Amino acid sequence: MMRGLIVGDLELRLSEADVEEEWKTAFHSDPSEKEKCYINVAYPYPSGAMHVGHGRTYIVPDVIARFWRMRGRQVLYPMAFHVTGSPVIGISKRIARGDAKTLSLYRDLYKVPSDVIDRFSDPLAIVDHFSNEYQRVMSRLGLSIDWRRRFTTILPQYSKFIEWQYSHLNGQGRVVRGEHPVKYCPQCDNPVGDHDLLEGDKAEIVRFIFVNFEMDGYIIPCATLRPETIYGVTNLWVNPDVRYVKADVDGIAWLLSREAAEKLALQKHTVAITGEVDGSELIGRTVSHPLCGSVRILPAGFVDPDMGSGIVMSVPAHAPFDYIALLDLQKKGEYTDIEPVSLIKVDGYGEIPAKEAVIRHGIVDQHDPKMDEVTQEVYSAEFSRGKLLARCREHEGKPVRVAREDVGAVMEAEYGSIWFYDFDQQPVICRCGSRAYVRILDDQWFLTYSDLEWKQQVHDQIEKIALVPPEVRAEFDRTVDWLKDWACTRRVGLGTRVPWDPKWLFEPLSDSTVYMAYYTIAHRISGIPAESLTPEVFDYIFLGRGNPVNVDRTTLDALRSEFLYWYPYNYRFSAKDLISNHLTFQLFHHRAIFPDELQPKGMVVFGMGLLDGAKMSSSKGNVFLLEDAAEEFGADTVRMFLVGSAEPWQDFDWRNELVSSVRKQIERFIGYIAESGGVTGTTDVDAWLSSRLQRRIAKMTESLELFQTRQALQEAYFGIESDLKWYRRRLPAGSPGGAVLGEVSDAWVRLLAPVIPFTCESLWREMGHDGLVSFAEWPAPDQTRINPEIELAEELIVRTIEDIESIIKIIQVTPGQLTILLAPEWKYEVFRRVAAAEDKRSVTKELMKDDSMRKRGKEAANTISQVIKLIHSLPPQLVEDISSLAPDEYEIFTHAVTFIEKEFSVKVKVLHAEASGHAKAGMALPFKPAIVIE
């Protein structure tokens, strides 16, 4: 009796534990005679518990790994933990501080015991705890990982590996020093990433230019994105209620808002405040700029000292805000001599676009909520279609987008303009609660992804690499084009120090680019002291170069040979959000470090995970923990759902009701296998079932080769199940079936083993096999068992039964007798000739040229048109089979009479239509007999 037949919760879990124990070391993978298959996944950052979304990321590669292992490959599926970076440092601080939200996340959602949480004030305790959890849960889910190779990215040996990589990149001139604006918290004295922000995580850093006016020996800067509009400036705006400061900026006397002066100090300028001045004192004064001459300063309450320099240049012809503000003053009879000065011609507008737009939208004053929209409208019209007018001198006729660059460059070179960075929205608040600013870091290290030659090499690589799905190729190419230099170092966090500048650490994405190579030797190198692992050692292992002496040669040769066995990797798996950074970075780095023959071979990109239709997100609490899922449904159910509900590259949606039905499917599968045990003998439908099985095997194999896990499961689960259902329906009453069922079970258990390995492992054992199904031979379709005639005959019966059912349903009578009238041979001839005809429209004429057809007259013409219609409604393969195999319908139906009689509980007669003399006889067509129900 088979154990596990009745799948109680407890029993299921017990058997999972048994199998897990057996697998403990089964997937340790060493170089062998066999062809290798090396797959890997982006390693996790263990700062929290795994949810079902993570589950799929690691289960899909596992299914693929198991598949190729059964196909006889030496498969390597390794795993490590990425602990580089700063998030856990923030987490540990928040936990130490007793932050309620963080504590609740870890205690309630991740279910970390309180004594463990107590240790979380140490960031290393967090990653330690969760990497062990990850391993435990991954094992529980049956991932066939070689755990000997596990490492973390702050292991001293790994750091040495990073140093080696960067010594090459640096030597190639690919690491350069540069300056870079970042979001920065003065309180924390550190750059802040978007996830470090309490508010303003969508804020972007915008680069303004200061247009420097002059007044009494002071520079009066105005921040703008549109330097070309200098030719249309009619005045400046100053807020009379704001106290401005005089400041010494890089040795020159400036006048600007206090906020602006402080911001400048963070942007590589020396700023010393020397005095203050009321905005009101500035009103009415005259300033000048070489490109627009002298203009006056006017009062404006809307000027924000925290925006730009706190002083604004006014271009009323093209800026609706300026226009309406000027108008407001003039309504009071002030400054009536100022006229808007037009400098841009744009189709769809007259001389003063700002004025027209304001009038068109019925704006009455500056406080109208539509002002932003109007401004946007004018700006984008001018930017996309505008051309500069004659008053812009040498820039006349230039499109706005060009003139903007040109005028800016001239101002910077000749008129003392500098760049000024600020956020496009406020406020931007650090998690510590204080305000964040833009700061320019000037000793930052960059990877030169902007290098055109390097980009080209990566483009060439992308052309050669296998990408799943292929549509992502365009996105990779775009990313390569779009990448600029990447700031690859940080001041804080865990990680490897920059060897030549130890105050910096390599940033997390930058230390995770070629670690797939490290897996190949991770278990062998962990015993070697880090001090011995000089760059020369890695050169020897990975590049076969040099003559290192601090590690003995036998060891080195072993490492080198293992690396060469596995590398290059065959497939890397990752979610699609990493295309624009990690997945592309690793191509860059492989290209820079490794020779042609060791470049990546392929990548598989995953879709995202949803939970009940909403995006999964730990921070929002919208997650379902993987372990809870395994507990509730069983590991195999979780696996089958995650790989079967959508193809890997599609988004999937975890819904408990759907998962439950997957569980029933597995139970049904176990039931089928159990019932087929020990069945002997043969039946009439065995050959059919066997033939179908071969096709299912071929289809599933093909699908898995293409990573189509969902398609594979459709064939291997639902396909085989539906064949079995039909098979059983076809059996004579009381028959348990034939020995073919054993053949099906044997193949079926192996086909599903990659997806539901726990179940299949125990079934395999119950079936009396030695060894693990995980290493059993993958079924191969047996061509000799494929029998198209039998499948065609069965198809005819299926279709006829469907016809009978639908007729019965419509006429709603209880049939007393059923007669099947078969089409005569000449109609088959028509069928074959129509099927073979290129042009179905002229085939009637063609056929009617025949004497044999003509003498049948109208009947022949009708038949031809019915056959044309019939052929259009049948699958092409079927049409071909009907033509070429010429099924003997009489033989087929007389054999199936008992079955049809059983189906409809009615007497069945099978007759040749033309001999029957029946009124419906004319309806009979090839493969579609006429049916008479009385």
Added chain:
RNA sequence: GCGUGAGUAGCCGAGCGGGUCAAAGGCGCAGGAUUUAGGGUCCUGUCUCGUAGGGGUUCGCAGGUUCAAAUCCUGCCUCACGCACCA
């Protein structure tokens, strides 16, 4: 806003080098069967009309190409992912 991709029946999803598509499969729902103890299993139906296996209208919206379009082209709308120093 920019880049990449997607929009198919109650839901999820096949199909997308044009005819074979009223459109696979699953889920859900409905009816029936079953010596069915419990949500199990099997069969049937599930856009619409129809007392003979058929007809009609559908595949984000609006146009276009074609004898023929879910499938090709154009425009629009909506959604997802990415837009950088961050895992």
